[in-house]
Every structure is written in structure tokens, then in C-alpha cells.
């Protein structure tokens with residue numbers, strides 16, 4: 001069934017006490033155009049189903065504090081018509097029993113999955129749902145065959161674009177951020193919003209990230225001869241922050257590139273850190289010991305507690321575009337930016353404002369003492385050739401006096 005134009009996205013709730021499982025299900029849901037929430041405990045899940053009319057609930061039957069079955073009663077009491085997907089490490093008979101119980105309570109069950117979760121099976125289940133669910137956005141993303149992406153990665157179809165980071169006062173180039181694109185012979189130019197989540201839920205993300213890292217380091221190296229202090233920033237998937245082998249792999253890429261570790265910045269979002277705090281802290285600390293810099297991307301949009309975030313060994317903080325874009329009209333935005341500026345200064349963090357499109361915004365940010373900016377005002381993401389040419393420019397988008 002198709003979602004009528006303009007109707008809200010179908011919503012999915014994943015109830016699982018393992019953060020990594022929640023993350024995987026959430027990302028898989030997004031590739032199908034479902035808005036997804038997560039709950040780690042039964043209490044949290046009950047609260048959510050009372051507040052939101054979910055279309056799909058993916059339920060781990062073995063929650064640490066309770067068995068997931070108790071949620072079925074809450075769903076019924078809330079008058080929910082959500083379709084259920086059970087996930088469990090128990091054997092098939094337990095899952096079947098749970099499915100029968102749900103049916104007896106008048107709830108619909110789409111199917112059951114074992115653990116570890118096979119994401120392709122989950123996606124197949126969600127896609128086959130009878131109702132409103134999982135159709136929106138399907139033609140946008142879901143039809144990309146993971147095998148096509150896997151081949152694209154091997155055939156070097158993923159390309160790196162570079163967007164400059166510039167000092168707001170002098171308009172001097174201090175670094176570039178890599179933003180990848182997939183140049184697919186079959187699909188044309190594919191944006192990362194489409195292929196990164198797909199790579200994440202099909203196990204291709206490590207390979208992809210490593211390829212992007214290697215390629216961008218190779219392209220970046222000659223630029224450092226012209227601009228010895230410039231940095232290269234690469235985005236990391238939240239999934240990568242659960243991969244304990246990441247620090248070694250990053251070091252290996254650096255060793256083969258002749259780029260010093262201090263010239264590399266890895267950008268991670270707040271959410272990535274909160275997925276598995278202990279693993280993230282472990283990986284990030286080891287990266288810092290190796291000399292690599294770390295940046296908090298999209299700062300202000302995640303759900304991380306400020307305290308736990310700021311205890312991690314970050315070197316840079318990027319104010320999210322949403323604050324930057326509204327700073328001329330929303331009276332709160334400059335106050336928030338000013339607070340972030342002083343926070344960054346106190347903690348000795350580099351500060352970058354993203355999404356600067358106009359001179360007015362750049363002027364306000366300068367006045368608020370934000371040192372570095374990134375955005376269309378200076379340059380959109382540029383090809384390697386275009387960036388090489390513009391490297392000769394000493395001043396980017398000269399400030400209006």
C-alpha cells in the first residue's frame with residue numbers, strides 16, 4: 001500500500017536493551033522511510049507506546065529487566081494497532097509461543113527473527129508488511145541492491161568531495177571535510193544519505209569507510225605541501241565506533257599515506273557516542289593516543305548528556321547547521337552559540353560553525369567569536385580538481401568591510 005503524499009512517516013519503535021541492536025534496527029528502518037525511536041527498558045517502551053501510535057514495534061523478548069511479553073499488554077491497553085516483529089536469542093519455539101500469545105491479544109505479528117539480528121531479513125519483513133508501513137521512501141532507497149553497492153565500493157565508484165573550513169576573520173583555509181558520493185554507472189550520482197545507511201545495515205560500512213579514508217588521505221597529501229597546517233576531516237559512521245579494530249585500521253591507513261596523524265580529524269555525531277559509551281570511549285581514547293583528532297559533528301542535535309560528551313577526548317566541536325541557519329531570526333540561537341563558544345574555549349576545543357550561507361550569518365558568528373566556519377558562502381563540497389585549483393586562493397569569500 002502506498003503512503004498518500006503529505007502523510008507523516010510511519011513510525012517504528014525498537015525495544016532492545018542492547019544499544020547496538022537498537023542502532024542497527026533504527027538505521028534499517030530509515031532506509032525504508034520509517035521514523036524510528038528506541039527504548040532500552042520495558043518502562044521506557046510502555047511510556048512510548050502510550051504517547052505515540054506506532055505502526056511497527058520490533059521487540060526483543062529477552063530484555064534485561066523484564067521479558068518483552070509484558071509490553072504486549074501495554075500495547076493492547078493503549079489500543080495500538082502496531083505490527084510486531086519479535087527478536088530473540090531464544091529458540092524458535094519460544095518465539096512462536098510469543099507470536100501466538102500476541103495474536104491471542106489481538107495484535108498482529110509480522111514475524112520473528114533470531115539473534116544476532118540479520119538485518120536483510122528484518123528489512124525483508126518490514127517491506128512485506130501489509131499496511132501503510134515501509135512503502136514510503138521505498139522507491140527512494142530500498143531498491144538499491146546491496147550487491148551493487150558492494151561492487152561499487154570495490155570498483156572505486158565512491159568519490160570524495162572536499163568542503164573547506166575557513167577562519168571567519170581572515171578567511172584562511174584551515175582544513176577540508178570529506179563528503180562522499182557514489183558515482184554509479186547504473187544509478188547515477190547517489191548521495192550519502194542513500195548509500196551510507198544501506199552500507200551500515202548490510203555490513204559494508206567498514207570497507208566503505210576504509211576506502212574513503214585511504215582515498216582522501218592520498219588526495220590530501222600534496223595539499224599539505226602548500227598548506228602545512230591544514231587538516232583533513234572524515235565522517236565516521238556510528239557503527240564504526242563499536243568496532244574495536246578501528247584505531248589499528250586508521251593507523252594503518254595513515255602509515256601508508258605519509259600524512260601525520262595530527263592532520264586527520266574524525267567527525268562523529270553525538271548519537272554515535274551514546275550508542276555504546278564504553279566502546280566509543282575506548283576507541284576514541286586509543287585514536288587520540290595515536291595522535292588523531294576527534295570532532296563532535298552536528299553538536300546540539302543529539303541526545304548525549306553534555307557531561308558524558310565533554311569527558312570524551314574530543315579536539316573539535318561543530319555547531320549544527322540548524323543553529324547557524326536560524327541565528328539571524330531566532331533570538332535564542334545567538335545565545336546558544338555564545339554559550340557554545342565559551343564552552344569550547346574553556347575546554348580548549350576547536351570550534352566550527354557549519355552551514356554558513358550568507359555574509360550576514362558569517363558576520364554575526366564572527367561577532368559571537370566563533371573562530372571557524374564552513375558552508376556554501378565559502379564553497380560547496382568541491383571535487384579534488386576544483387579544490388586543488390582553489391588552494392591557490394589565499395582568501396575565501398573576502399569579508400565585506
Ligand code: G
Pocket residue numbers: 178179180181191192193196212235236237381
Ligand atoms: O554532503 P551531504 O549532503 O551529501 O552529506 C549528507 C550526510 O552524509 C552528512 O550528514 C554527512 O555527514 C554524511 N556523509 C557524507 N560523507 C560521508 C562519509 O564518507 N561517511 C559517513 N559516515 N557519512 C558521510
Ligand code: G
Pocket residue numbers: 163179235267297298321354355356357374375376377380381
Ligand atoms: O552532517 P555533516 O555536518 O557531516 O554534513 C554536512 C552536510 O551539510 C553535507 O550534506 C553538506 O553537503 C551540507 N552543507 C555544507 N554546507 C552547507 C550550507 O552552507 N548549507 C546547507 N544547507 N548545507 C550545507
Ligand code: MN
Pocket residue numbers: 177235267297
Ligand atoms: Mn561532518
